[in-house]
Every structure is written in C-alpha cells, then in structure tokens.
Amino acid sequence: MKLGSDVPMTRNDAPIVVLDSGLGGLTVVQALHARMPQERIVYFGDTARLPYGSKTPATVTHFVEQIIHYLEPFQPKHVVIACNTASALALESVRETFPDLSITGVVEPGARAAVDALRPGEEPVIGVIATEATVRSRAYVLAIEDLCPSARVITRATPLLVHVIEEGRELDDPLVRLCLQQYLAPILDRRPSALVLGCTHYPILRPLICELVGKQVSVIDSAAQCAQDVREHLAERGLLRDAGYDMLESIRPAGLPPIDAPAESWLQCYVTDDSPRFAMLASRFLGITVAPPEVVSPDELFANLTAQAL
Amino acid sequence: MKLGSDVPMTRNDAPIVVLDSGLGGLTVVQALHARMPQERIVYFGDTARLPYGSKTPATVTHFVEQIIHYLEPFQPKHVVIACNTASALALESVRETFPDLSITGVVEPGARAAVDALRPGEEPVIGVIATEATVRSRAYVLAIEDLCPSARVITRATPLLVHVIEEGRELDDPLVRLCLQQYLAPILDRRPSALVLGCTHYPILRPLICELVGKQVSVIDSAAQCAQDVREHLAERGLLRDAGYDMLESIRPAGLPPIDAPAESWLQCYVTDDSPRFAMLASRFLGITVAPPEVVSPDELFANLTAQAL
Numbered sequence: 001m002k003l004g005s006d007v008p009m010t011r012n013d014a015p016i017v018v019l020d021s022g023l024g025g026l027t028v029v030q031a032l033h034a035r036m037p038q039e040r041i042v043y044f045g046d047t048a049r050l051p052y053g054s055k056t057p058a059t060v061t062h063f064v065e066q067i068i069h070y071l072e073p074f075q076p077k078h079v080v081i082a083c084n085t086a087s088a089l090a091l092e093s094v095r096e097t098f099p100d101l102s103i104t105g106v107v108e109p110g111a112r113a114a115v116d117a118l119r120p121g122e123e124p125v126i127g128v129i130a131t132e133a134t135v136r137s138r139a140y141v142l143a144i145e146d147l148c149p150s151a152r153v154i155t156r157a158t159p160l161l162v163h164v165i166e167e168g169r170e171l172d173d174p175l176v177r178l179c180l181q182q183y184l185a186p187i188l189d190r191r192p193s194a195l196v197l198g199c200t201h202y203p204i205l206r207p208l209i210c211e212l213v214g215k216q217v218s219v220i221d222s223a224a225q226c227a228q229d230v231r232e233h234l235a236e237r238g239l240l241r242d243a244g245y246d247m248l249e250s251i252r253p254a255g256l257p258p259i260d261a262p263a264e265s266w267l268q269c270y271v272t273d274d275s276p277r278f279a280m281l282a283s284r285f286l287g288i289t290v291a292p293p294e295v296v297s298p299d300e301l302f303a304n305l306t307a308q309a310l
Numbered sequence: 311m312k313l314g315s316d317v318p319m320t321r322n323d324a325p326i327v328v329l330d331s332g333l334g335g336l337t338v339v340q341a342l343h344a345r346m347p348q349e350r351i352v353y354f355g356d357t358a359r360l361p362y363g364s365k366t367p368a369t370v371t372h373f374v375e376q377i378i379h380y381l382e383p384f385q386p387k388h389v390v391i392a393c394n395t396a397s398a399l400a401l402e403s404v405r406e407t408f409p410d411l412s413i414t415g416v417v418e419p420g421a422r423a424a425v426d427a428l429r430p431g432e433e434p435v436i437g438v439i440a441t442e443a444t445v446r447s448r449a450y451v452l453a454i455e456d457l458c459p460s461a462r463v464i465t466r467a468t469p470l471l472v473h474v475i476e477e478g479r480e481l482d483d484p485l486v487r488l489c490l491q492q493y494l495a496p497i498l499d500r501r502p503s504a505l506v507l508g509c510t511h512y513p514i515l516r517p518l519i520c521e522l523v524g525k526q527v528s529v530i531d532s533a534a535q536c537a538q539d540v541r542e543h544l545a546e547r548g549l550l551r552d553a554g555y556d557m558l559e560s561i562r563p564a565g566l567p568p569i570d571a572p573a574e575s576w577l578q579c580y581v582t583d584d585s586p587r588f589a590m591l592a593s594r595f596l597g598i599t600v601a602p603p604e605v606v607s608p609d610e611l612f613a614n615l616t617a618q619a620l
Contacts, residue, residue: 048369049359049608054476059358059583059607136586163473166364175492178485273369276446297369298359302612
C-alpha cells in the first residue's frame with residue numbers, strides 16, 4: 001500500500017497521527033475529536049503485537065519506531081503516542097529518532113492533571129494504576145515528582161483490567177468490581193487525593209472506579225489533558241485546520257446527520273491484525289461506528305523500515 | 311546468532327522442538343521430559359507477539375511458519391506446536407509448508423483423550439474451555455466429532471484465564487474462583503462427562519477446576535496425551551535417544567542431584583522478547599529453574615525468512 005498519495009496540500013490540512021498498541025488509544029481520538037472536530041486523524045493500532053504492557057522497553061521502542069516510520073509519508077503535523085506503556089518506555093528515544101516530528105505522549109499530561117487536581121492543604125498523595133511495564137518504568141513517579149517534589153506516588157500494576165475490558169465485560173459484572181476492589185485497596189489505604197488512570201483502556205471503567213474510590217479522590221484520565229495540550233500546541237503554531245469549521249457546523253440545519261457520522265470523513269484507521277474485536281472495541285472506545293481498518297502486517301512495517309535504511 | 315553449528319551427529323540425537331506463543335507450552339515440555347528424560351528439547355516462546363488467542367488465523371500461521379523456518383537448522387526429529395490456538399489455526403497449513411518435518415499439535419490429542427474418557431452408557435457431552443481464536447476455529451468440535459460423531463461439544467472462550475495465571479495469582483484468590491465459576495457455569499448446566507483444558511496455561515488451575523466441576527467430570531489436559539503420542543511416534547520409528555538411559559538413571563546412586571537439574575543439559579529456550587516474567591512463569595509451568603533464554607527478535611525471524619527466500 002502506498003501512503004504518499006495521501007500527502008496533504010497545506011500544513012494545516014496535515015493529519016494528527018495517533019498510535020497505540022491496540023484500540024484503547026481510540027479514547028484519545030475521541031478526546032481530540034471532541035475538541036477539534038475539523039481535524040483529520042490517522043489512527044494506528046498494533047493489534048498483531050499487543051499488548052505492550054508486559055514487554056520490554058527495547059521491544060516496545062522498536063515497535064513504535066517502525067510504526068512512525070511507516071506513517072511518515074502522511075507528514076503529520078503532530079504525533080500522539082496514545083499508549084501509556086509506549087509513552088513511558090519509548091517517548092524519549094522516539095523523539096531522538098524523529099527530531100523533525102512533533103511528538104507527545106500521555107504520561108506527562110496525566111501527571112500534570114493529577115498535580116493540578118491537588119487541593120491546597122491536602123497531603124499530596126497520588127495513586128496511579130497502569131500496566132506492569134508502565135509501573136516498572138517509574139515514568140509516572142518521575143513526571144509527578146518533577147512537577148511536585150513533595151508528592152508521594154503510589155503505583156500499582158493492574159494487568160487484568162485491559163483484558164476485562166477487551167472481553168467486553170460490563171460494569172455490573174461482579175468480577176469487574178472484585179478485580180477493581182483488589183487492585184485499589186492498597187492505594188486507598190494510603191488515602192490519595194487523586195488517582196491517575198494510567199492506561200487508555202481504563203476510562204471505560206471510570207463510573208465504577210469513581211464509586212469505589214469515593215468523592216474525595218479526583219479520578220484523572222490523561223486523554224482529556226493530552227487532547228487539550230495538543231489543541232494548544234497546534235493553536236500556538238497557527239496549525240489548526242479551518243478554524244471556521246466549528247461555527248459552520250453549529251448552524252448546520254436540523255435533521256442532517258451529526259458531524260461525526262460517517263467517521264470516515266475525519267478518521268482513518270490502520271491495524272496490524274484484522275481482529276474480529278475491532279468493531280466491538282472501536283465503538284466501545286469511540287462511541288461511534290468506525291469503518292473497517294486497513295491492515296498492515298508487522299512484516300510490512302519491518303520491510304518498510306529496511307527499505308528506507310538502504 | 312548461528313544455529314547450524316548445533317546440528318546433531320545422529321538422527322536419534324536430534325532435538326524435539328516445542329513452540330508456543332509464550333511460556334504455557336512449558337507444561338508440554340514437562341510432560342515430554344517426564345516420559346523421555348533422555349531427549350534434548352528446544353523450546354521457542356513468541357513472547358514479543360503473545361498472546362495468539364485474540365489474533366487471526368493468517369497472522370498466527372505466519373508467526374508459526376517464521377519460527378519453524380528459524381529452527382529448521384536444528385533438524386528436529388519432531389516439532390510440537392504446544393499452543394492450542396496455533397494448533398487449531400495453523401497446524402494444517404504449516405504441515406503443507408514443511409512436508410519433510412514431523413509436526414503435531416495439542417488439539418487432536420486433547421480431543422482423543424476426552425473421547426477416551428467417556429464411560430459406556432453415558433451421554434457423550436464434552437466441554438471445552440479455550441481462547442477466543444481456538445473456540446472460533448471450531449477445531450476441538452471437529453476433532454471430537456471426527457472421533458465420536460454422537461458427541462455433543464460445548465465450547466466456551468475463557469480469555470481471562472491466561473492473564474490470571476500470567477499475573478501469578480494463586481488458587482485461593484477469590485477472583486480466580488469467581489472467574490472459573492462464571493466461565494464453567496453454562497458448561498456445567500449441560501452436565502458434561504469430560505472437560506478439556508484447551509490451553510496450555512490451564513493445567514496450573516487444575517486442582518480448583520476439578521473441585522468446581524466435581525468428581526463425575528473427567529478433566530482432560532492435552533499435554534499428557536500429546537507427550538505420550540510423541541513418545542510412541544518416536545519409538546515406532548526407532549528415533550528415541552539412548553534407550554538405556556532411563557534404566558541407567560534408575561540405578562543412580564542416592565545423594566546425586568535429580569536428573570532434571572541443571573535443566574540446561576536437556577533444555578534450550580528461545581524467546582522473542584526477554585520478558586522479566588520468564589523466570590517466574592518458567593518455574594511455575596515447568597516446576598524447575600530454567601537458564602535464561604536466548605532472545606531472537608521478530609525482525610530476526612522475518613529477516614531469516616526473507617534471506618531463505620532469496
């Protein structure tokens with residue numbers, strides 16, 4: 001498949017690239033689209049090699065670099081690494097590999113939103129639930145301490161949650177409740193002020209998590225902050241697309257379909273394995289029906305990288 | 311890394327290759343070693359791309375073919391696809407790709423052991439728990455019906471179990487019990503005579519599964535039957551190694567270390583990602599400490615295949 005033909009006419013028309021180990025990053029796509037409905041988004045989910053959360057930094061970094069190499073012909077105006085594990089393990093290295101690209105992750109925005117949520121006079125105790133690899137990387141601890149050196153950060157690996165969500169379990173399933181109770185108990189013992197949902201899947205469980213932690217704990221979802229940051233970044237550089245579009249849509253005649261249908265008009269999805277879960281999970285994470293994705297095998301990613309190196 | 315230097319001197323000295331999406335296939339290694347302690351075993355776990363159970367037949371078949379291509383220089387006397395998903399999705403195609411290799415899986419042995427466990431006069435109802443991909447493939451249904459056309463097969467995808475085990479949860483964890491109860495309930499409603507553990511991870515949960523299903527249900531673990539079949543296959547062809555070895559060991563003087571320590575002498579492990587879980591899971595599945603594995607990246611597998619094709 002040739003991507004070059006899709007190169008945009010002007011810099012503002014260039015898409016935002018969002019990449020993830022699987023489909024959880026679609027929660028970030030939703031947050032971006034809610035704030036910038038006029039932007040084109042290219043989404044890449046590495047479904048043949050997911051999950052990243054149990055794998056090593058070297059392997060995850062390499063996978064992410066292959067994906068960005070593959071998507072370079074889109075000349076994206078911004079790249080979001082929407083996977084917490086990949087942000088934690090690979091962001092720094094990937095920025096060095098692609099110095100001309102503007103790339104952000106989800107860990108720093110999540111850490112900042114958590115610190116912002118601390119109320120004056122409160123003990124600065126912040127809980128973080130995430131994958132094993134994210135916890136092991138200490139990325140959230142470092143990012144939070146950087147912003148608030150007095151913070152005490154309690155991280156907990158919660159590897160089952162991704163699979164509970166991907167299986168399609170509902171919030172009233174007793175297993176979902178038990179699983180969350182077990183994972184959250186040692187964090188709640190330390191009386192945190194905020195809890196960071198350190199994986200893009202977890203916002204699906206947000207209502208139940210909020211119920212279990214109680215009103216005194218701010219539940220932080222990094223997707224919202226990440227999307228806000230990307231909007232500000234693009235606005236500062238005059239890179240937002242067609243700024244009048246929002247207003248135009250707001251005077252759209254009643255009876256026309258909502259602007260996010262069909263999704264094809266603004267969203268293009270790529271996956272490395274054509275999982276039969278795509279339709280179910282995409283609509284669960286994004287809240288709308290998504291057109292079938294293009295499939296790019298891991299071999300194509302590798303061959304593409306090798307061809308560029310020659 | 312060069313494998314060719316490891317080519318055995320005689321056909322009987324050639325190793326048995328066991329491959330899996332991850333480390334669950336080590337339960338098959340254990341069953342093989344228990345029956346043939348004199349055999350050399352080469353184990354390959356595709357830890358960078360696991361799990362296979364949520365992926366498509368095309369992707370899984372391609373991964374398995376890459377691995378066998380890579381291990382061909384060992385000139386194995388037998389190859390066991392120790393992953394139920396890979397056996398269900400890829401075995402037939404892989405046999406066509408490698409007509410000179412003797413290759414077996416774990417689905418057919420599991421199906422046969424289940425049919426053998428049926429008692430005369432009983433309703434031939436067999437339950438199967440497995441990954442989503444294995445269930446979708448209907449491989450167990452077809453294999454069981456082939457052996458016993460009157461059998462009624464009830465299959466159930468149980469995707470969380472692998473992750474529950476990989477997280478290291480113990481049998482007395484209430485979440486493990488609840489998870490199994492939920493998955494088994496609709497099968498037990500149909501009053502099965504046998505239950506097949508259709509994933510190499512599940513034998514870890516066997517004591518709790520046996521408790522939950524009750525004594526009237528035979529719990530079938532395909533690893534044992536698979537290992538027995540491999541032994542018979544090699545014996546029939548005169549390919550067992552050093553047949554006197556067993557007897558020799560049985561008269562081993564007391565006080566010497568048991569024959570399976572150190573494991574290095576008979577077992578060589580390869581993985582595609584150097585997971586920090588390896589040591590914990592390997593000892594859990596195999597029951598002994600295993601030397602650190604060699605790491606072969608997915609790129610090396612791809613490059614190897616491409617080089618052979620030129």
